[in-house]
Amino acid sequence: MISVSVKVVFNGVVEGDRIEHYYEAGVIIVSASVSRTHGLTYLAALASGRPLLVRNDSCLDGVLKHGANGYGFDDGVGFEKGYRYIADSLLDKVDVGEKELWAFGQEHFAERIETVYKETIVEKWRYKDICSELAGTA
Numbered sequence: 726m727i728s729v730s731v732k733v734v735f736n737g738v739v740e741g742d743r744i745e746h747y748y749e750a751g752v753i754i755v756s757a758s759v760s761r762t763h764g765l766t767y768l769a770a771l772a773s774g775r776p777l778l779v780r781n782d783s784c785l786d787g788v789l790k791h792g793a794n795g796y797g798f799d800d801g802v803g804f805e806k807g808y809r810y811i812a813d814s815l816l817d818k819v820d821v822g823e824k825e826l827w828a829f830g831q832e833h834f835a836e837r838i839e840t841v842y843k844e845t846i847v848e849k850w851r852y853k854d855i856c857s858e859l860a861g862t863a
Contacts, residue, residue, distance in 0.1 A: 748773035753811055754795075756780065757804070771795075776811045778804070 733755075739747055748754065754770035755778045767777055767788050777795030779785065789795050795815075796807030 744769060745773060748775055751775055752816065753778050753808070776815045778807050778811055 736747060748770045751770075751773075752775070754767070754775045756766070757780045759780055759782060767779065767785065770777060771788070771794055777789055779789065779795065779797055781797035781799050785797065789797055791797055792810070792815075796810050798804040798807045
């Protein structure tokens with residue numbers, strides 16, 4: 726069993742403009758929460774170059790690269806295995822990758838929204854054309 730009494734600091738709530746300093750000061754970012762989404766939290770931790778040790782969750786699809794930038798667990802045994810893996814093999818070797826961070830950034834988000842709008846406009850005009858043809862007014 727892992728002893729955390731000396732090695733873990735529970736900070737509580739941290740103001741948003743100071744959070745990056747906490748990620749940078751940490752060695753491993755740990756979370757067992759399943760009560761809300763964490764995408765931005767985990768991306769901020771990864772941007773600081775820290776590995777994740779987190780409960781497996783579908784919100785981590787595309788974020789957690791098991792064994793490359795962290796380790797996902799489902800129970801206490803998995804947590805301990807993940808901790809040992811990170812401590813032995815992953816510290817200072819986290820591969821975040823600019824491409825992965827870009828995929829969750831503002832620019833990429835805006836591009837995806839623009840694509841949805843364009844596809845919607847095209848579909849609307851196709852629908853109008855089909856209706857006109859069916860009505861014999863094309």
